[in-house]
Amino acid sequence: MRNPMNLNVCKTFGSGVIQMFNGTVFYIRSTCPFTLTHFTHNRVDCDITMRRGENGLLEYIEINVNKIQTRILYNGTIFVEQRMVSLPYDHTYQHVFQYGINTKLRSTVLPLSVIWSSVGVGIDSLWVQLEQELVLGMTGLCGRPDILVRIQCASSAHPVRIQCASSAHVCNNGKWICSQNSCPSRCVIEGQFVTTFDGKQYALPGKCTYMASKGFNWTISIHFSERTSSIQNVFLQIYQVLFNTYRFSHNSVQFEKEEIRELHQSDNAMVFWQSSMYVQVLTSFGMKIQVQTSPDLQLYITLPQSEVGMPEGLCGNYNTDTTDDFTTSSGIVENAAEPFALSWSVGDCPVNIPKVCINSDNEIFADEKCHPLRDPSGIFAKCYDHVPTDNYHKACIQRTSVSCENNQRFDYEMQVCNSTCLSLSRPDPRCGVEDAPVEGCGCLEGTHLTGGLTCTPKAQCPCHHQGGVTPPGPVIIDGRQWSQLLDK
Numbered sequence: 001m002r003n004p005m006n007l008n009v010c011k012t013f014g015s016g017v018i019q020m021f022n023g024t025v026f027y028i029r030s031t032c033p034f035t036l037t038h039f040t041h042n043r044v045d046c047d048i049t050m051r052r053g054e055n056g057l058l059e060y061i062e063i064n065v066n067k068i069q070t071r072i073l074y075n076g077t078i079f080v081e082q083r084m085v086s087l088p089y090d091h092t093y094q095h096v097f098q099y100g101i102n103t104k105l106r107s108t109v110l111p112l113s114v115i116w117s118s119v120g121v122g123i124d125s126l127w128v129q130l131e132q133e134l135v136l137g138m139t140g141l142c143g144r145p146d147i148l149v150r151i152q153c154a155s156s157a158h159p160v161r162i163q164c165a166s167s168a169h170v171c172n173n174g175k176w177i178c179s180q181n182s183c184p185s186r187c188v189i190e191g192q193f194v195t196t197f198d199g200k201q202y203a204l205p206g207k208c209t210y211m212a213s214k215g216f217n218w219t220i221s222i223h224f225s226e227r228t229s230s231i232q233n234v235f236l237q238i239y240q241v242l243f244n245t246y247r248f249s250h251n252s253v254q255f256e257k258e259e260i261r262e263l264h265q266s267d268n269a270m271v272f273w274q275s276s277m278y279v280q281v282l283t284s285f286g287m288k289i290q291v292q293t294s295p296d297l298q299l300y301i302t303l304p305q306s307e308v309g310m311p312e313g314l315c316g317n318y319n320t321d322t323t324d325d326f327t328t329s330s331g332i333v334e335n336a337a338e339p340f341a342l343s344w345s346v347g348d349c350p351v352n353i354p355k356v357c358i359n360s361d362n363e364i365f366a367d368e369k370c371h372p373l374r375d376p377s378g379i380f381a382k383c384y385d386h387v388p389t390d391n392y393h394k395a396c397i398q399r400t401s402v403s404c405e406n407n408q409r410f411d412y413e414m415q416v417c418n419s420t421c422l423s424l425s426r427p428d429p430r431c432g433v434e435d436a437p438v439e440g441c442g443c444l445e446g447t448h449l450t451g452g453l454t455c456t457p458k459a460q461c462p463c464h465h466q467g468g469v470t471p472p473g474p475v476i477i478d479g480r481q482w483s484q485l486l487d488k
Contacts, residue, residue, distance in 0.1 A: 008132075010037060010142030013125040014199050014322040015056025018141050021130070025320075028141070029056065037128055037140040044109050048128060048140070054389075057122020063114055065107050068093050076103070076118035101335035117323070117335060124200075125323045186302040186436075187213060187315035189222060192229050192353050194341075196316030197303065200325040202337035204314070208349035210341065211329075212299065213315040215307055218287070221346070222299065222314075229353050231297035238268040238283060246271060246281070248291045253279045261451055262422060263430065272430050275414035275440025276404065276453070282433050290435060302435065313344050404441035406454045413437040420449045421461035 008021040016029035028034070033051040040046070044066050053059040053074065061072040068091070071079045078085050078096060088097040096105045105114045111131035116123050128142060188195040189212060192204040204210065207224035214220065217239040225232040234248040244266065247254045253271060255264050260279075264271040267284060274280040274290070281289035286304030291297065301315060309319040316325035326334040328343035342349055372378045373389050380389070404410050417423075417431035419442060443455035450456050463470045 008130045009127060010130075011125065011127045011323075012036070012050070012058075012141075016052065017320075017322070020142050031059075035140040036126075037130075037138060037142040039138040039143070041110055041132070046107075046110055046112060048114065050126065053122060055122060057119070057124055058116075058126060059122065061114075061116060061123065061126060063105060065112065066093050066109050070094070070096070070105060072103075072116060072118075072123065074118075074122045075120060076123075078103075101333070119336065185318065185320075186300055189231070189299040189314065191231065191296060191298070192224075194314055196314075196322070196325045197301075197311070197318035198316055198320055198322045198325055200316065200322040202341070203353070204341050205338045205351040205353055206342070206345065206349045207352055209346040211313040211344045211346065213301060213311045213313040215311050218283070218285075220289070220299070220301065220313075222297075231299070234291055234297060234299055236269075236281065236289065240268060244268050248279060248293060248297065250297065251293050253291070253293070261453075262420060262449075265429065270429060270433070272416060274416050274430075274438050275411075275442050276408060277440030278414075278438040280416075280430070280433060280435060280438075288433070288435050290438060292438075300436065314341060407447075408441035408449075408453070408455055409444055410439070410441050412439045414440045414442045416442065416449075419443050421451075421456070422464050424448065424458065424461055425464040 009019075010021045011019050016027045017025065018028060019025045029052070031052055031054060033049055036048045036050055038047045045064070047064040049062045051059050057074065059074050063070040063072075069081055073079075078087070078089070080089065080091065080096075085096070087103070088095070093109050094105055094107050096103065098104075099115060102115050102117045107113070113129040113131075115127040115129070117125045185197045185199075187197050193201070194204060195201050207226055207229060209221060209223045212220045212222050212234075219235075219237045221235045222231050223233040223235070224230065232249065236246040236248070237243045245256060246269070247257075253260045253273075255266075255271065260271055260273075262273060269281055269283045271279060271281050277292055277294050279291045279293060281287075281291070283289075286306065288302040290300040292299075303311065303318055307318060309317055311318050312327070312329070316322075317327060324333050326337065326340035328334055328340055330343065334340040334343075338351065342351075373380055373392050375381065414437075418428050420428075422428075443449050447455040447457055448461050450461065460472050462472055
């Protein structure tokens with residue numbers, strides 16, 4: 001009889017997260033085949049291997065127990081001894097059957113079970129359960145606490161990356177190179193394409209209103225346009241005594257229906273324009289939000305460590321585990337993106353976003369203009385081993401070129417810190433907000449942005465004070481004429 005008290009579990013999920021039998025977690029992203037575990041117990045050999053595809057999902061799993069080969073392909077098809085089988089499948093040495101939303105192989109000659117989840121375009125998670133003490137001499141990614149130094153770093157044209165909590169090990173030209181991992185986890189919603197806090201990627205099924213993410217005293221919702229697959233409004237609500245509501249739309253952000261043109265500060269949040277395209281938000285509890293307001297609305301959310309495991313919604317639950325990212329509003333973990341996303345919709349939600357491009361002009365544009373994203377000799381080629389290109393290529397057709405209004409100029413790393421006329425009159429609180437660089441239009445060095453979104457020399461900036469705003473030039477105060485004092 002099997003003893004669940006001795007259950008040891010190894011699992012892999014996401015685009016390369018490995019959790020070993022002893023609980024150690026690391027990350028390795030590669031299209032090379034790897035052995036998860038290999039051992040011998042009571043003269044029965046066990047060998048489990050897997051390989052990931054370019055999209056980061058598992059392309060195949062191969063399980064060899066007592067010389068019986070079982071192979072699972074990316075689309076969920078199962079072969080035993082090179083013959084395709086249907087479920088449930090019974091064999092002298094093993095049983096394969098549906099296990100809730102997953103599929104399970106249970107060995108009859110070893111205290112071993114293997115569970116996997118297929119999402120159609122790949123296998124996104126895999127569990128190996130061993131109901132016994134770990135076997136001496138066990139090898140593979142699952143089996144040893146010193147596995148990082150035992151993974152062979154072979155010379156390759158494509159570096160292999162192994163990442164642990166706060167650092168990363170990159171195998172390049174036969175040598176391990178260690179580097180710090182400082183990238184924060186953030187949720188990205190670009191049109192219908194979503195990346196959760198834990199890195200799971202999927203597409204929304206309908207042009208509806210969704211709960212993007214919510215916590216104890218805050219909610220973020222998105223509302224799609226009825227005509228196009230683009231976000232029309234983003235709503236941020238923060239609760240203290242009453243709900244304070246911020247509304248983001250095309251080239252606009254409002255607080256309680258009042259337009260924010262430069263800087264807004266309250267007990268709950270600071271909101272300001274980082275560039276002509278992006279609005280930056282910093283809440284009192286440390287949440288950072290960037291909203292691209294043109295040419296299309298896009299949403300980027302970064303949560304503080306205090307929110308780990310707390311949020312719900314399209315963005316997942318922020319617990320470093322992609323296997324439960326598709327948790328519905330009723331608490332059920334779904335296998336597919338569509339029922340999960342629909343559970344977080346508000347009101348009726350027709351499935352009306354096509355899964356493929358139906359506009360031939362857009363397809364031609366994407367192939368021609370977005371080709372550098374997939375060019376093996378292009379500028380992005382170095383990223384292919386770490387970041388899948390599919391979602392970026394799909395989203396590329398939604399982007400358009402940006403032209404700057406008035407006398408502003410475009411930059412890929414625009415900063416609003418100390419670049420407005422308001423910042424000449426008092427310390428600029430926006431300088432203390434650190435987040436990802438944003439592109440957009442802003443002012444050249446030596447000029448400052450006015451309330452009318454025009455860049456002007458310092459001498460032509462108005463003076464901001466408690467009594468209001470005074471235009472540039474001489475002014476009469478208490479019967480005496482004063483002039484602005486400006487730095488040379």
